[in-house]
Structures are given as structure tokens and as C-alpha cells.
Amino acid sequence: MIQKEKFTLSNGIKIPTVGLGTWQTKDGEDAYNSVKWALEAGYRHIDTAYTYGNEASVAKAIKDSKIDRKEIFITTKLPANIKTYEGTLSHFTQSLNHLETEYIDLYLIHAPWPWTNVGEDCTEGNIACWKAMIELYNAGKIKAIGVSNFHPKDIEALIEATGVVPMVNQIRYFIGNTQDKITTYCKERNILIEAYSPFATGEILENEKLFHMAKKYNTTIPKICLRFCYQNGTLPLPKSIHKERIFDNLEFDFEITKEDMEYLNSLSGIGSIKPLRS
Ligand SMILES: NC(=O)c1ccc[n+]([C@@H]2O[C@H](COP(=O)([O-])OP(=O)(O)OC[C@H]3O[C@@H](n4cnc5c(N)ncnc54)[C@H](OP(=O)(O)O)[C@@H]3O)[C@@H](O)[C@H]2O)c1
Numbered sequence: 589m590i591q592k593e594k595f596t597l598s599n600g601i602k603i604p605t606v607g608l609g610t611w612q613t614k615d616g617e618d619a620y621n622s623v624k625w626a627l628e629a630g631y632r633h634i635d636t637a638y639t640y641g642n643e644a645s646v647a648k649a650i651k652d653s654k655i656d657r658k659e660i661f662i663t664t665k666l667p668a669n670i671k672t673y674e675g676t677l678s679h680f681t682q683s684l685n686h687l688e689t690e691y692i693d694l695y696l697i698h699a700p701w702p703w704t705n706v707g708e709d710c711t712e713g714n715i716a717c718w719k720a721m722i723e724l725y726n727a728g729k730i731k732a733i734g735v736s737n738f739h740p741k742d743i744e745a746l747i748e749a750t751g752v753v754p755m756v757n758q759i760r761y762f763i764g765n766t767q768d769k770i771t772t773y774c775k776e777r778n779i780l781i782e783a784y785s786p787f788a789t790g791e792i793l794e795n796e797k798l799f800h801m802a803k804k805y806n807t808t809i810p811k812i813c814l815r816f817c818y819q820n821g822t823l824p825l826p827k828s829i830h831k832e833r834i835f836d837n838l839e840f841d842f843e844i845t846k847e848d849m850e851y852l853n854s855l856s857g858i859g860s861i862k863p864l865r866s
């Protein structure tokens with residue numbers, strides 16, 4: 589069953605193969621309920637971020653579930669505008685407090701540049717953040733460290749400065765937008781790709797080509813999207829605030845044929861390729 593499977597990161601840490609996304613999930617009832625339902629459904633991996641503003645509600649749902657903390661994989665992210673060593677330590681502590689936990693399973697630099705200035709060269713700042721994250725990792729406060737929205741050159745700079753290769757790169761990844769250059773680079777370095785926006789934030793859920801593919805497998809477009817990510821060796825992070833969708837998005841235990849995967853991998857441009865502000 590998909591919800592029981594795990595990928596193994598380069599440092600040996602196991603990470604459940606699907607995680608619940610929580611971007612644009614309002615703090616309070618929506619965030620609390622979506623995490624609560626996800627845990628009921630069998631998800632054991634929640635993806636949040638400091639800037640989503642919902643870490644405290646995520647924490648409450650996890651606490652109330654009474655599931656052992658060690659069984660739940662929590663990812664959160666350093667805000668994209670924080671590019672200093674001190675800022676990393678202080679934001680990390682705030683996230684720990686919001687999440688009411690002693691450690692974070694996966695901590696990511698949210699983006700290589702602030703969302704207000706996409707493309708800005710923040711190499712020095714990213715290295716400073718990375719050094720702080722390595723210290724927290726060595727102190728056992730974080731089980732795995734990684735990046736998000738990083739290009740090969742951004743990752744190379746971190747490795748060159750510290751010798752530490754990120755364990756994860758979380759990128760915008762869905763049918764028609766597989767960012768092949770970054771994906772190939774990461775696969776060669778054993779960096780797990782997490783597929784954010786596996787439904788292109790809903791943009792591809794009415795696509796006609798995908799409709800025909802779903803019909804062929806007697807399934808739904810969301811499941812084709814999730815299975816596609818999974819069969820390409822990436823870890824999908826579907827977001828929903830609806831109970832039945834949250835449950836449904838875990839049920840993609842079927843096989844897309846090699847030919848159909850080739851076809852889906854050949855599609856391009858069915859959703860926009862811009863990184864979204866998250
Ligand atoms: N690192 C980054 O920079 C970054 C950026 C973007 C996203 N992310 C992460 O990736 C997660 C997912 O990406 P995303 O939020 O962009 O969106 P997504 O998962 O691609 O799509 C979510 C949209 O699809 C709808 N949906 C979900 N399941 C459905 C189903 N079974 N049938 C029909 N509609 C369905 C949701 O509606 P309802 O909620 O109304 O059900 C929502 O409108 C985020 O939540 C976040 O954790 C990270």
C-alpha cells in the first residue's frame with residue numbers, strides 16, 4: 589500500500605512516499621481538519637512551512653491524533669527572505685515552537701531567493717543558512733536537510749562551500765512540467781525530488797489528455813497525476829482541505845504502463861512552469 593511505503597534519503601532516513609500539502613490551507617479549522625483527516629486516512633508525512641502560517645494548527649492536529657511523534661514525518665521550511673545564519677537559527681526555533689516538537693524531520697530552504705525578487709543572486713546568504721542548518725542537523729534537531737526551488741548552480745554553491753549535499757530538493761513538478769535538467773542533476777547526486785503542486789495547483793485537473801488517460805485506467809485525473817510522480821521516482825505532495833479528496837489522494841496503487849509513462853513524460857506545457865509564491 590502506498591501509505592506504508594517509504595523512500596530512503598541519502599543519509600538513511602526513511603520518508604513516507606506521499607505527503608499532505610498545506611500551502612494556502614488556512615490556519616485554524618482548515619489546517620487542523622485536513623491534517624486530522626490525513627492522519628486518519630494513513631498519511632504519515634505533512635508538508636508545511638513557516639510562511640504558510642499554519643504550523644500551530646498542524647501541531648494541534650498531530651497532538652490530538654495521539655499517534656506517536658516518531659511515526660509522523662514533519663517537513664517545514666525556512667522563509668525564502670531569510671538569508672542569514674542568525675535568521676535561520678531564530679526562524680528554526682520559532683518553527684519548533686509552533687510545531688510543539690523537539691525536532692523537525694526535514695527542514696528546507698524555501699527558495700534560493702526571496703519571493704519578492706525571484707532570480708536574485710543570494711548565494712552568500714544561502715551558504716550562511718546552509719551552515720546553520722548543518723549545525724542543527726549535527727545537533728540532532730533536524731533529521732534531514734534540503735532545499736526547495738533550487739537550480740543545479742544554487743546546489744553546487746552549497747556543496748562547494750560546505751561539502752554537504754542536500755538530501756531533498758522540493759520543486760514544482762507535475763505532468764507537463766518535469767523540470768528535466770534539475771531532476772536529472774538531483775537524481776545523479778542522490779537528492780530526492782519532492783513533487784510540489786502535483787496537480788499544478790488544480791490547473792491540470794480538467795486537462796483533456798489526462799481525462800482520456802484516467803478513463804483508460806478506470807481512475808481519476810488526480811490519481812494519474814500522483815502515480816505519474818511516484819513512478820518517476822519523485823515524492824508527491826497533494827494538498828486538499830476536503831476529507832474525501834484527502835482519503836482518495838492516497839489510493840494510487842495501480843501501474844501506468846511504460847508506454848503511457850513515456851507519453852505522459854512527453855507532454856509539455858500543460859500547466860505553467862513558473863515557481864509559485866508559496
Ligand atoms: N516549496 C514550495 O515552494 C512549494 C510551492 C507550492 C506548493 N508546495 C507544497 O506542495 C503542496 C501541493 O501543491 P499545491 O498546494 O500547489 O497544489 P496541488 O496539490 O497541486 O493542488 C491542490 C488543488 O487541487 C485540489 N484538489 C486536491 N485533490 C483533489 C481531488 N482529488 N480532486 C479534485 N481536486 C483536488 C485542491 O482543492 P481543495 O483543497 O479545495 O480540495 C486544490 O485546489 C502545497 O500545499 C505545499 O505543501 C511547496
